[in-house]
Amino acid sequence: MSTTNVVQVAGLNKSYGKTNVLESLDFNIEENTITGLLGRNGAGKTTIMSILAGQEPRSGGRVSVFGADPFENADVLANMCFVRESQKYPEDFKTSHVLKTGPWFFENWDAALADELVEVFRLPVTTRIKKLSRGQLSAVAIIVGMASRAPLTIFDEPYLGLDATARGLFYDYLLRDSMKHPRTILMSTHLIDEVSNLLEKVVVIDRGRKVLDMGVDEARDAAFTVAGGAQAIESVVHDRKVLRTQTLGGLASVTVDGAADADIRARAAAHGVEIGSVGLQDLVSAYGLIDDPAAAAITGAPPARHHAATEEVTR
Numbered sequence: 001m002s003t004t005n006v007v008q009v010a011g012l013n014k015s016y017g018k019t020n021v022l023e024s025l026d027f028n029i030e031e032n033t034i035t036g037l038l039g040r041n042g043a044g045k046t047t048i049m050s051i052l053a054g055q056e057p058r059s060g061g062r063v064s065v066f067g068a069d070p071f072e073n074a075d076v077l078a079n080m081c082f083v084r085e086s087q088k089y090p091e092d093f094k095t096s097h098v099l100k101t102g103p104w105f106f107e108n109w110d111a112a113l114a115d116e117l118v119e120v121f122r123l124p125v126t127t128r129i130k131k132l133s134r135g136q137l138s139a140v141a142i143i144v145g146m147a148s149r150a151p152l153t154i155f156d157e158p159y160l161g162l163d164a165t166a167r168g169l170f171y172d173y174l175l176r177d178s179m180k181h182p183r184t185i186l187m188s189t190h191l192i193d194e195v196s197n198l199l200e201k202v203v204v205i206d207r208g209r210k211v212l213d214m215g216v217d218e219a220r221d222a223a224f225t226v227a228g229g230a231q232a233i234e235s236v237v238h239d240r241k242v243l244r245t246q247t248l249g250g251l252a253s254v255t256v257d258g259a260a261d262a263d264i265r266a267r268a269a270a271h272g273v274e275i276g277s278v279g280l281q282d283l284v285s286a287y288g289l290i291d292d293p294a295a296a297a298i299t300g301a302p303p304a305r306h307h308a309a310t311e312e313v314t315r
């Protein structure tokens with residue numbers, strides 16, 4: 001089955017002055033998928049999204065959205081909705097104005113869906129937007145993103161201030177509505193566990209570089225844990241790349257890069273240690289510690305040759 005890439009990024013660089021914030025990034029986003037853009041604070045997620053949405057120029061490389069460069073390209077931007085925290089509204093704008101003007105900007109605007117979501121999020125429509133609570137402001141942005149039915153919808157941490165019930169409703173609506181009306185969705189989030197059932201693909205960024213780019217199902221095999229006696233673990237994983245080490249007395253749990261192959265399983269059985277799977281959140285968290293001397297320094301434990309970061313777990 002052939003796939004169409006709505007977004008194609010090749011060798012993307014972005015710098016502010018002498019600081020490189022994105023370096024040689026390559027990734028594609030397939031049409032009609034929900035992709036998570038994940039990574040630690042300052043990794044470069046908002047910068048990537050702003051470049052895709054034509055709001056930031058790049059410093060180098062190629063970016064194509066719907067087959068064209070998005071920067072200052074009205075045709076490309078007409079098919080896109082970028083939902084971000086810092087969205088500005090005209091002074092004195094109310095939610096009712098947002099609902100009224102939505103169809104001016106988005107060809108596929110679904111007014112019935114917007115009204116339904118206003119009810120679901122219990123949003124006051126006649127209150128001025130600048131008077132809304134943090135969570136209510138996020139709800140307005142989510143409603144715009146959902147009701148726009150834009151062929152490419154980009155959500156940059158859309159949930160700030162939203163309560164757990166509202167977040168659950170957002171995820172339910174996003175899943176149901178994107179099944180009924182397929183479109184391409186890119187979402188950055190730190191609440192990875194919450195959205196792991198929603199995402200089909202993940203692109204993980206660390207310090208402006210891509211560290212993971214795969215289907216969520218494949219990501220389950222991207223790493224594994226080994227838990228048990230610290231010395232036994234060292235014998236099992238000594239020639240593997242350890243992403244993260246957590247120790248408690250003589251016990252340890254390490255997160256190891258790659259799939260748990262037959263060789264590792266045999267060694268684990270021989271040394272009486274347990275192999276486990278790694279959830280998406282832990283995986284992203286482990287990749288965020290790669291080659292991070294600061295993380296190792298917190299515990300005073302020097303990183304070993306294959307070990308990226310070591311943390312002492314204290315009770």
Ligand SMILES: Nc1ncnc2c1ncn2[C@@H]1O[C@H](COP(=O)(O)OP(=O)(O)OP(=O)(O)O)[C@@H](O)[C@H]1O
Nearest residue numbers: 016019021039040041042043044045046047048157
């Ligand atoms: N206008 C700017 N001038 C200078 N540096 C900037 C500018 N905008 C972003 N940066 C830097 O670029 C890097 C990436 O920022 P970005 O906002 O893309 O990160 P992020 O992954 O979205 O982070 P978070 O998860 O905290 O929202 C950061 O180090 C940030 O300080």
